[in-house]
Amino acid sequence: MSSENLPQSPERAESPEQQRRKPRVAVVFGGRSSEHGISVVTAGAVLKAIDRTVYDVLPIGITTDGRWALTADEPERMAITDRRTPDVGRLVESEDGTVALSVDPASREVLYSEPGAVPKALGGVDVVFPVLHGPYGEDGTLQGLLELSGVPYVGAGVLASAVGQDKEYMKRVFRSFGLPVGPYLVVRPREWDRDPAAVRERIVDFAGEHGWPLFVKPARGGSSVGITKVDGLAGLDEAIEEARRHDPKFLVESLLRGREIECGVLEFADGPRASVPAEIPPVTAHEFYDFEAKYIDSAPGLVPAPLTEEQTAEVQRLAVAAFEAVSCEGLVRADFFLTEDGDFVINEINTLPGFTPISMYPRMWQESGVDYPELVDRLIQAALNRTTGLR
Numbered sequence: 001m002s003s004e005n006l007p008q009s010p011e012r013a014e015s016p017e018q019q020r021r022k023p024r025v026a027v028v029f030g031g032r033s034s035e036h037g038i039s040v041v042t043a044g045a046v047l048k049a050i051d052r053t054v055y056d057v058l059p060i061g062i063t064t065d066g067r068w069a070l071t072a073d074e075p076e077r078m079a080i081t082d083r084r085t086p087d088v089g090r091l092v093e094s095e096d097g098t099v100a101l102s103v104d105p106a107s108r109e110v111l112y113s114e115p116g117a118v119p120k121a122l123g124g125v126d127v128v129f130p131v132l133h134g135p136y137g138e139d140g141t142l143q144g145l146l147e148l149s150g151v152p153y154v155g156a157g158v159l160a161s162a163v164g165q166d167k168e169y170m171k172r173v174f175r176s177f178g179l180p181v182g183p184y185l186v187v188r189p190r191e192w193d194r195d196p197a198a199v200r201e202r203i204v205d206f207a208g209e210h211g212w213p214l215f216v217k218p219a220r221g222g223s224s225v226g227i228t229k230v231d232g233l234a235g236l237d238e239a240i241e242e243a244r245r246h247d248p249k250f251l252v253e254s255l256l257r258g259r260e261i262e263c264g265v266l267e268f269a270d271g272p273r274a275s276v277p278a279e280i281p282p283v284t285a286h287e288f289y290d291f292e293a294k295y296i297d298s299a300p301g302l303v304p305a306p307l308t309e310e311q312t313a314e315v316q317r318l319a320v321a322a323f324e325a326v327s328c329e330g331l332v333r334a335d336f337f338l339t340e341d342g343d344f345v346i347n348e349i350n351t352l353p354g355f356t357p358i359s360m361y362p363r364m365w366q367e368s369g370v371d372y373p374e375l376v377d378r379l380i381q382a383a384l385n386r387t388t389g390l391r
């Protein structure tokens with residue numbers, strides 16, 4: 001394809017000169033993680049919400065095998081159909097064309113290449129909106145590339161993204177900042193490879209102390225992929241195998257009985273603020289809040305969560321504290337359990353939380369007075385006002 005075929009905004013009343021002056025937002029989505037499909041759905045909603053009179057938009061899809069490609073700017077093709085999530089492979093404009101962001105921070109150029117052809121410059125990008133979940137997107141790797149490129153981007157930086165993606169380090173950071181964390185143990189790849197029997201014994205001891213059931217999770221997963229609730233020793237090996245299919249490092253946690261409460265944090269000019277919290281109702285059709293429950297059978301969360309004023313204030317305080325503990329930027333969704341004893345325990349943060357208009361994060365902000373297009377705009381504006389590098 002040629003640069004003339006680049007996706008452009010629908011209304012073209014202004015001259016190309018005027019168009020160029022709009023900040024150019026590259027929406028990067030898809031990617032190599034198991035959350036590819038959800039990322040595409042989210043990107044569709046973001047593309048639809050971005051005000052084209054204010055921004056010029058360049059959609060860049062990353063295929064499941066990691067190729068960056070120009071995709072059609074057609075949000076309507078990016079929705080869930082027949083209980084199936086969309087795929088970047090079906091949206092790409094050319095089978096073998098690739099796009100790349102120059103790592104020369106002076107240029108901020110996007111380059112388009114096809115095999116055997118001279119790469120073409122597609123112009124500069126002012127800001128990247130990484131709409132990517134999980135590894136190679138939400139975990140600091142993409143953020144590192146953007147730092148090298150000198151292009152500011154929406155959301156957490158390298159360190160916060162990496163910590164937010166790794167359930168071990170996330171808990172360690174939370175704990176060191178005095179945030180309440182539930183009982184867990186971590187199994188590193190070398191430990192398991194060296195002596196799986198000793199690891200099993202350690203887990204059985206842990207269960208002896210905290211009781212079954214246990215949750216076995218990949219350390220760097222997301223969207224409940226690879227997580228198993230284990231009722232007893234008989235199911236343990238299968239659960240470990242399942243977690244390790246997604247990540248050689250895994251965590252074992254005791255079951256936290258209680259309610260699941262989430263809270264959004266958004267960065268305003270005067271600092272991070274918490275949204276009204278939401279409650280994820282207990283799932284009945286599913287074992288727990290798993291992938292199907294989250295996205296396919298989308299259990300409607302309660303916004304705002306039916307909490308007392310004190311509880312609301314407490315969870316909002318903890319959510320902002322989690323944002324600060326990990327040095328997040330832009331946005332975070334902090335997820336808690338409200339235990340039967342009435343205490344909040346933090347489960348995790350998501351630095352790029354589910355972001356379709358029906359996802360919890362946008363719904364919590366909607367209820368707090370920030371609608372979806374404003375949310376998208378605030379995030380882009382916050383990123384445009386930032387620089388890369390130490391900040």
Ligand SMILES: Nc1ncnc2c1ncn2[C@@H]1O[C@H](COP(=O)(O)OP(=O)(O)O)[C@@H](O)[C@H]1O
Binds near residue numbers: 221254257288
């Ligand atoms: N320790 C736990 N006790 C009770 N439920 C849990 C526990 N850990 C996870 N869950 C359930 O599994 C879901 C997914 O786990 P989570 O740690 O949030 O992983 P992910 O990063 O995949 O979202 C949670 O929303 C919750 O419903």
Ligand SMILES: [Mg+2]
Binds near residue numbers: 223224335348
């Ligand atoms: Mg979660």
